[in-house]
Amino acid sequence: xxxxxKAAQTSQSKAIEKPTEEFIYTELYNTICERxxxxxxxxxxxxxxxxxxxxxxxxxxxxxxxxxxxLVKLEPNRGAFVAHLTLKEAQQIYEAWRLVEAAIIRExxxxxxPEQIASLRKLITAERKACDAEDYxxxxxxxxxxxxxxxxxxSNQFLSRFLKEVIPQTALAYFYEVKKMPVCMKDxxxxxxxxxxxxxxxxxxxxxxxxxxxxxxxxxxxxxxxQQASLVDKLKLRVSSLS
Amino acid sequence: xxxxxKAAQTSQSKAIEKPTEEFIYTELYNTICERxxxxxxxxxxxxxxxxxxxxxxxxxxxxxxxxxxxLVKLEPNRGAFVAHLTLKEAQQIYEAWRLVEAAIIRExxxxxxPEQIASLRKLITAERKACDAEDYxxxxxxxxxxxxxxxxxxSNQFLSRFLKEVIPQTALAYFYEVKKMPVCMKDxxxxxxxxxxxxxxxxxxxxxxxxxxxxxxxxxxxxxxxQQASLVDKLKLRVSSLS
DNA sequence: CGCACCAAGCTTGTATACAATACCTGTATA
DNA sequence: TATACAGGTATTGTATACAAGCTTGGTGCG
Numbered sequence: 050x051x052x053x054x055k056a057a058q059t060s061q062s063k064a065i066e067k068p069t070e071e072f073i074y075t076e077l078y079n080t081i082c083e084r085x086x087x088x089x090x091x092x093x094x095x096x097x098x099x100x101x102x103x104x105x106x107x108x109x110x111x112x113x114x115x116x117x118x119x120l121v122k123l124e125p126n127r128g129a130f131v132a133h134l135t136l137k138e139a140q141q142i143y144e145a146w147r148l149v150e151a152a153i154i155r156e157x158x159x160x161x162x163p164e165q166i167a168s169l170r171k172l173i174t175a176e177r178k179a180c181d182a183e184d185y186x187x188x189x190x191x192x193x194x195x196x197x198x199x200x201x202x203x204s205n206q207f208l209s210r211f212l213k214e215v216i217p218q219t220a221l222a223y224f225y226e227v228k229k230m231p232v233c234m235k236d237x238x239x240x241x242x243x244x245x246x247x248x249x250x251x252x253x254x255x256x257x258x259x260x261x262x263x264x265x266x267x268x269x270x271x272x273x274x275x276q277q278a279s280l281v282d283k284l285k286l287r288v289s290s291l292s
Numbered sequence: 293x294x295x296x297x298k299a300a301q302t303s304q305s306k307a308i309e310k311p312t313e314e315f316i317y318t319e320l321y322n323t324i325c326e327r328x329x330x331x332x333x334x335x336x337x338x339x340x341x342x343x344x345x346x347x348x349x350x351x352x353x354x355x356x357x358x359x360x361x362x363l364v365k366l367e368p369n370r371g372a373f374v375a376h377l378t379l380k381e382a383q384q385i386y387e388a389w390r391l392v393e394a395a396i397i398r399e400x401x402x403x404x405x406p407e408q409i410a411s412l413r414k415l416i417t418a419e420r421k422a423c424d425a426e427d428y429x430x431x432x433x434x435x436x437x438x439x440x441x442x443x444x445x446x447s448n449q450f451l452s453r454f455l456k457e458v459i460p461q462t463a464l465a466y467f468y469e470v471k472k473m474p475v476c477m478k479d480x481x482x483x484x485x486x487x488x489x490x491x492x493x494x495x496x497x498x499x500x501x502x503x504x505x506x507x508x509x510x511x512x513x514x515x516x517x518x519q520q521a522s523l524v525d526k527l528k529l530r531v532s533s534l535s
Numbered sequence: 536c537g538c539a540c541c542a543a544g545c546t547t548g549t550a551t552a553c554a555a556t557a558c559c560t561g562t563a564t565a
Numbered sequence: 566t567a568t569a570c571a572g573g574t575a576t577t578g579t580a581t582a583c584a585a586g587c588t589t590g591g592t593g594c595g
Contacts, residue, residue, distance in 0.1 A: 094547070104580045105547090110356065117360030126547060126586050138449070145450040148395055206381070207388040211454055337577070347550045348577090369556050369577060 068101050074111045081120050081131055082193060082217045083186035088133030092121065119218055132221050136272045139222035142215055143265040149212055150196070150261065151254045153203040154241075158250045165202055166246050172198060173239050193217065195238050222268055237263070311344050317354045324363050324374055325436060325460045326429035331376030335364065362461055375464050379515045382465035385458055386508040392455055393439070393504065394497045396446040397484075401493045408445055409489050415441060416482050436460065438481050465511055480506070 080086045097108045112129040115121035122132045134142065172195050179188040193216050200209035237260040244253035311319075323329045335355060341348045355372040358364035365375045377385065415438050422431040436459050443452035480503040487496035 095545090106579055106581090109547090113353065113356050114360070117357070127588095128547065141448040141450050144448055145454070148391070148451070152391055205384040205387055207384050207458060208391070211388070215450060336575095338575085349549055349551090352577095370558095371577065 067103055070107050070110055073097075073101050073103070073107065074114055077111060077115060078118070078120065078217070079190065081115070082220050083189050084220055084223070085186060086131050088131050088221050088223070090131040092129040092131065094128070118214060120221070132218075134218065134222045136222075136269070139219070139268055140265065142219055142222075143261055143268075146212065146215055146219075147258055147261050149208055149215075150257050153200055153205075153208055153212065154245065154253050154257055155250055156204065157199065157202045158245050158248060158253055160204070161202060161245060166242065169195065169198060169242050170239075173236075173242065176238065177236075189220070192238070193220075219264075223271060310346055313350050313353055316340075316344050316346070316350065317357055320354060320358060321361070321363065321460070322433065324358075325463050326432050327463055327466070328429060329374050331374050331464050331466070333374040335372040335374065337371070361457060363464070375461075377461065377465045379465075379512070382462070382511055383508065385462055385465075386504055386511075389455065389458055389462075390501055390504050392451055392458075393443075393500050396443055396448075396451055396455065397488065397496050397500055398493055399447065400442065400445045401488050401491055401496055403447070404445060404488060409485065412438065412441060412485050413482075416479075416485065419481065420479075432463070435481070436463075462507075466514060 077086070077092075086092075092112060094105045094108050094112070097111075098105045101108070112121055112123065116123045116129070120132055121129050123129050172191060176188060176191045176195065179185075179191055196216050197209075197213045200212040203209045237256070241253060241256045241260060244256050247253075320329070320335075329335075337348045337351050337355070340351045340354075344351070355364055355366065359366045359372070363375055364372050366372050415434060419431060419434045419438065422428075422434055439459050440452075440456050443455040446452045480499070484496060484499045484503060487499050490496075
């Protein structure tokens, strides 16, 4: 059982406190977003229950919540799996993202405060650091956070919620390990933020569009590699069945 | 226990089949959308479990799913309640709706087939019938169905899913009984469909915008009545506490 | 050799028992 | 009379036991 309490816990019978449902949910949520858990991975209830030292009841609730976020797919009588996106679905996601991101930026340009800009800049600095350190899980999370934090500045909680639900799903678009999630390239977040600060609505929207287009283009490039990998997998399977 | 099987069931011990989770979910979902269950209504687990003749386990799953749809609010250690929207939130919903509805119509205009148009017209006929029969719960559901079915024609499942999640939530905007949900007025759905059929993108989008503006205006008008009703409630409470 | 079938084991689905928490009512006191 | 507290009641939260279903590996037959 994993120990979750913050303190070091003096080894001795000190009553290990159980992780809350919220904690387990957040951990799995982040792990999937960071692509530590790849799409199609099976999430067995008994396995998770033992790992966290809670009953299956809790795990089931967590899996249901993640299914609501579309990060997990529940198959009746078969269990829970990390969800995955086809290339077509991924393209749809980016199209929806562009639409809503533009609407949000148009509003945010008019209402953003210096404090909010400073907060976003801090995030960009952290991104750059993670990029230099080649800590790609962290970078992935920070990149998403830039967009979700931007969405949060929108007064329309339904639009911002939509983005906050859609963005994590982009992590489900690759079946195979990728060294670098193509969010973050160069310093596009910084460029977008500069334009937002300058108050130039159309330029900021255009930059955001280019940014998302770029991510999607990288996705398309990756897709052919994925197909190749998929083919290799199938061949391996066929070979192993010969032995 | 409520009997859910379709057949008449020959009274005698014929083994009453239990309603599935899906059935209970759909029933509660529709009931909330139709405003048979008003916002803030408490949804007790034991009560529902007995009513449907299943264990609380099933009911909890249903309530969690409904919470994922934002139709139900779960309060820790206090239970589940039909969710409700403030006036401000309702206005945000309509703004988001307008944005996405426009995007969807722009695409649907270009791809809709005669069969799809016929299917939507059938729905409009049913609406008119329900309106004449003054069956407002049915009318409410049919009106929503017009919009969700239109959304379904969009090739982008993420945009259509967004609308399908947002539309039911508009039912949560009134605390007090209203004779007539202000979706459907006159024959606006018919007008929108005609314009879509004609292929005039901008006119169809404009008509849809007007339609949603109209609904929102009716909401704002209702809001002051609600406030009044709310005041009456508070007075009643104060009076009853005097006895 | 290949395919179909069957049984054991494992995983998920459901009900229930018990624990923890919140709510309500009645009583005592200022 | 109003308020604060305490006990009992009702409701939700969690764990566990059992039922139902899928998966898999083996066996037999074509």
